[in-house]
Amino acid sequence: MKILAINPGSTSTKIALFEDENEIWAESLDYTRAQLDAYETILDQIDLRRGDIEAILKNNETAIVSLDAVVGRGGPFKPLAGGTYAVNETLLDDIREGRVQADHISNIGSILAHELAQKAGAPAFFVDPVSVDEAGPLAKYSGLPELPRRSLVHALNVKATARKAAAELGKKIDELNLVVAHLGGGISICPVEKGRIVDVNNANDGGPFSPERAGTLPVTGLMKLCYSGKFTLAELKKKIIGNGGLVGYLGVSDSREVRRRIHAGDAEAKEVFQAQAYQIAKEIGAMCTVLKGRVDGIVLTGGLAYNELLVDWVTERVKFLAPVSCFPGENELEALALGALRVLKGDEEPNTYI
């Protein structure tokens, strides 16, 4: 089965062709800010991006009609259950008319998949978008009814990695309980109960601080800042989501640079990085109680999981909870393709977006 996977990013489109589980080729198309600034909305970029994808297909001598499916990255759609979804008119209408949780470039992944799939005469899919919400009713409580906790999660990588970890244990994802920690620019720590993400910190709203985000903050302090008159909401948002965490403390988001500083004897870098590991471990501990201690494994993934210092510090604190395994990095295109393949092979029923 030939599957084309598409992952539109803010200044790039990553695509890859898979033959079943195997990647045949992969390319990343980079855009300059100036190029994209010419378009008023994200939706306006569709023709440009689709045209460029078609050109790449041609360069790679991949005929569109040879594709068995096209799968696009899902966006911040409305809250929905995890899985592989067939792209349908309802979804396309919702995206085009802005019935989504945020205006984000990933929203056009499904449109690109749909348009290319039509030319191929093949189905279009999206898989485990960030709006996957499988949280139980108790996880929705914050402490104020006005501010319910929301599930926004790196679901694609969390689920894909949970499947890999399960396979290593000789099990299927729905046969065990895992705590998966996606450690990227944002951090999502999820109790995955028999395949379902039943809670998550929501990287924009709380949890450990990450390379760029502040995570949980003391509430009254945050309130004072909000009412200080010194910032607009957009500035504050930038402060806690773009310039929090490692960037806030150390001025860098690249954990390799932090590691370099630590090895050079920078005590401050060490303390900050240790604090990050400490908070990650705490969140993992919290999520183990969600599973009432019945945890078959703790799984670390995402770019930060390449950093052996961080992995060691986290492991030291959480290894008493369950065996710790590490799947560094993330392969979104592969995760998308595998999601489509499961449906094509009949291993899984596609979900219907309603």
Added chain:
Amino acid sequence: MSYKILAINPGSTSTKVAVFEDDKELFEETLRHTAEELEPFDSITDQYAFRKEVIENVLRERHFELESLDGIVGRGGLFRPIPGGTYRVNEVMVEELKAAKYGEHASNLGGLIAFEMGKTLDKPAFIVDPVVVDELEPVARLSGHPAFERRSVFHALNQKAMARRYAEEVGRPYGDLNLIVVHLGGGISVGAHHNGRIIDVNDALSGEGPFSPERAGGLPSLQLAQLCFSGEKTFAEVKKMLLGHGGVMAYAECNDMRIIEDKVQHGDEEATLIQNAMAYQIGKEIGKCATVLKGKVDAIIVTGGIAYNKHMIQLIEERVGWIADMVVYPGEEELLSLALGGFRVLNGQEEAQKY
């Protein structure tokens, strides 16, 4: 050698006092102050002479010889962050309390009254484990942004007293134990006690950790910011939402967990969800502390008023019973905890700390 101690716990509209002979309570009184009585005073601090007199009067009425006291212990107060323990009240503390340097709070009166009475009687005055006890490890002080430092403001008196009680019951020194202590009161604090020091604890006052009967606890940051910028609420309104009218109060318009429990027993689904959600969040906070202690946890101690609720205890135990044994010490005996802090110094078990 036997010692007599007067313990004083001033609240906003009452002053609780008790006299202990060693760990035995001789008598206890709750002295209520009417609004008219307190009206003439501009600040809480100004009430100290008045409250002191009320205390002395009631002791006199009981024909209790003030001179027979060996020490006076007041409820702590707001000071700079300090390690836990029993502190001899000194001039520096008194000046800070009088100036309300770290904020106005009824408990500030405890140190002041104890000091003045001690001076008259020529007996030592102490405070014990005030709310500002701060034994956080450096790694616990980072929030996630340099604009905010995590603070340690919590129910230190009860947390430490219950941890010591457990230590005594198992016949091991508090300083050798790793404990998670869960104080379930109007506010909720969950502390990781490592060899006698509380190295991490959620700051229940600044908004961290589980929601409680009246407080919202930790909240989604971005959503909170959006609420603050909505233009619909003033700072004071949001603060009230979080601190007096948050948590169970906000969800159920009730801050009495006994009423909630009653509703749960009668099959009220909403009350059941709220109670379960509270246990869920408490469980998560305990799980966090377990990793702070790297899984080496001798016991989980649950205390405070809500710990009387057996159903609540069961809900928490389901979630965290696998971490360590749970020990329940319901209620909180502040006067006894204060007195015991004083005795530890008088009988030489502990050195008084110097502020």
